[in-house]
Amino acid sequence: MASPYEVEHNIKPTTKKPTRRPSMSSFFSQLDNIETQNPHAQPTPVEVAAAERLLRDQLAVLRSTAPNHANQAFLDELMNDVESLIDSPPEKVPGVPQSYLDELERVPKKALKKTDTCPICAEPFLDDEYPLVVVLPCHSTHRFDLECVGPWLRLQGTCPLDRKELNKKKEVPKPEEGEEEEEDDGGLYA
Incomplete structure (x- = not known):
């Protein structure tokens, strides 16, 4: 039955399939409490454990409706x-900053196949009208819905699939002993 507003504005009911992804508004609210602009302030273990519990709860909701055993086992591992x-919360959240998530490479909708699914929620990417799929820098096949992988990355800072740390910067190789460092003059000659 349509509401009076829907009738008045001639809004047709849609048969959109509900998503399996739970709302993470409580998680991000807790994360805002942990993160502060003060570089000397550290979150308390209780605050970090609370954020971890909210993440665990999201994973538990996804596990309860897992479409197959492989997805269920993956969510159990996470x-x-x-x-x-x-049980033993870290003193500092090892996750990546929001700016890291904002800079992740996006996968265009045209590059997605109908069979491509998110490893976390197991929903096909193309079930979303406007999918927001990111690829992690550890491997080109590690593609996730940003809504699913974002909370994990913000707290853990590792790829959910291979556990590679993502917030470490690549180090510039130092010359070995005996090798002379060449000066880079940028192609300019005096």
């Missing part, structure tokens, strides 16, 4: 990692 951090 939940076990989070559980270990709840």
Whole structure:
């Protein structure tokens, strides 16, 4: 039955399939409490554990409706990692900053296949009208819905699939002993 507003504005009901992804507004609110602009302020273990619990709860909701055993096993593995951090929370959140998420490479909708799914929620990317799919720098096949991988990356800072740390900067190789460092003059001659 349509509401009076829908009838008045001639809004047709849609048969949009509901998404499996739970709302993470509580998680991001807790994360805002942890992160501060003061570089000398450290979050308390209780605050970090609370954020970890919210992430675990999201994964548990996804696990309860997992479409297959492989997705269920993957979510169990992620939940076990989070559980270990709840029991002994770190003093500093090892996750990546929001700016890191903003700079992740986006996958265009045209590059996605109908069979491509998010490893976390197991929903096909193209089920979304406007999919926001990112590829992690650790491997070109590690593609996720940003909504799914964002909370994990903000707290853990590792790829959910291979656990490579993503917030470490690439180090410039130093010359070995005996090798002379060449001066780079930028192609300019005096």
